[in-house]
Amino acid sequence: MDSPPGTARSSPEAELGLRVEDLWDIQEPQLSPTEKLNSCFQSIPVSSFPPAPSSQVVEIPSDSTLADAVETLSKHKILSALVRNIEAAENATWIDRYIGIVEFAGIVVWLLHQSEVAAHNNMTGSAATAEVGANELAAKLGTVTLETTAAIMDGNVAISEGNNYGGTTVGCPELMDEAAVSMGGSFFETLTSSDFYKETKVKDISGSFRWAPFLAVQNSDSFLTMLLLLSKYRMKSLPVVDLGEEKISNIITQSAVVHMLAECVGLHWFEDWGTKKLSELGLPIMRPNKLVKVSEDEPVLKAFQQMRKRGIGGIPVVDVSGKKAIGSISIRDVQYLLTASNIYKDHRSITAKDFIMAVKNNLEHQDDSPMLMSIITCKRNDTIKDIILSLDAKEKQRIYVVNEEENLEGVITLRDIISRLVHEPHGYFGDFFDGVFPLPKNTMV
Structure with missing residues (x-):
């Protein structure tokens, strides 16, 4: 049974949240919430992060x-x-x-x-x-x-x-x-x-x-290092190395971090940060006229081409007006072009809308598939807490920002959320990323 609203649930993630809470309480009161969180996360080793399900730590020969x-x-x-x-x-x-x-x-x-x-x-x-x-x-x-x-x-x-x-x-x-x-x-x-x-x-x-x-992290590295790599440096997942056994002991993903945050609802540190509105945190980051999208009547291949060229992991599908999102296609969805030929075998060119409908029909018996759910949206005056809970509940990688007329205005990804949780102290990584950042455009986010 779910815990009452406003309280942290009993889980490894919630226990970790309580550890942050203890560190939060001893921070200098004049520090900003982000500065406090930076200090807290720098004091917690990566080894404290709950282990990923065995199904996620997969090896391919x-x-x-x-x-x-x-x-x-x-x-x-x-x-x-x-x-x-x-x-x-x-x-x-x-x-x-x-x-x-x-x-x-x-x-x-x-x-x-x-x-x-x-x-x-x-x-x-x-x-x-x-x-x-x-x-x-x-x-x-x-x-x-x-x-x-x-x-x-x-x-x-x-x-x-x-x-x-x-x-x-x-x-x-x-x-x-x-x-x-x-x-x-x-x-x-x-x-x-x-x-x-x-x-x-x-x-x-x-x-x-x-x-x-x-790029892997060690159990002794800090949460701050992990969070910066998953946000500013655009890593989707981080292997955790156990040097004692010379093996990968955990895989930490952006989704796992956001799930941890969702489990911390009710804790003082989370409520202090999480009740801020998106606009207060500078979200969405991208201006509406810079948002990459594809029209419902355009070929689906164009959506995947745009993702590759722009280095992004998902793209909204908009109606013929170009203003309202009717669906979303992610980089993960290319699997259906590779594994379900019935989706396109009768089409020389299949549109983005037809692709979404074909995938839904193909997965009609898989009720837990994210593709079967409508896109999730939010407004600029929603709180970051609202966004985290929505993304975690729907197991989504991104949420679309719309105005009062439901016209598309922006997108918020898991990386955007994590990036607003911490900031990189000056010289934190030294010259490690010199010549590497900004990342190549084939790095999906």
Whole structure:
């Protein structure tokens, strides 16, 4: 049974909240709530964070194919998984045991890169057209990994030295967008049924779309470090290393942090911070005219292209007026293009609205699927507490801000919330992130 409103529930997360409460009470009264929270979180080690469910600490062997990885991620309903090096010795250290993290976001970048190359060839009359089998396409492209997409910026594909695809430099994003969109489902159907998709190994793409092998924290690191990495430095999840056993002991996600906050309702420190209105905390961050969106009648592939180019993990689908959100598509939803061919097999091009409806029909027996729920919205005068409880209850990654007429005005993500909880002290990470931040645009948020 749920606890009465305004009280913390009995859970590991709530116990952690009580620990923050004790530290909060001894802070200097003249400090701001954020300064107090910074001090509290800097005093708590990462080892105190409740362990993730075993279903979330998933390892994928490095010799698994992308098709196998997609199936595993879909089965466990997770966005990423550790890649275990099958060639590592039994007594190897953790840094040799794991070679990176494979993500839906990374697979999408890889997938859309293939789409754009094939689209370019299709538009320029190359033999590698949408009608050519993916095996032949693979032979023409060679072994393509995310390393060749590191230079993708603003929709322009810069081909790395030694990977010029027969001397053809791929550019002109408008040309590629038009061609890739026109291929629609036929490209995905060809690709997912090909040996190319089925035989490409996760080791070929892991570690290329974030720090290599991947960025992990130790149990002795502070909560402040963890929260900054999950917010300012845009990590979706953080492996926690147990140096004593040389293994990953926990996976901390943005969702897990927001769930912890939801369990702290009723505690003084949370109520002091959580009752602030969105406008008081500078949310939403993005101006309405900068919001990335896709129209309901535009091809769904365009939504995934926009996510890849803009480095975002989700995008609202708006009605023909462009003002009201009728749904949302996230980077996770690309799994349905990879695992449920019945969604697009009869369509050369499927619209964003049709895609949402097809996925809902495909998941009609899965009542707990986030795709079956309508998008959640809020108003600018709502409190951050309201937003946290809504996101946690619906297991959503983002909530859309609307005005009194229900017109779309912005979006708030889990990362935005965490970023308003703490701030980075001057010189906190030293020169660790020099040359890395701002992050590459293939980093999804």
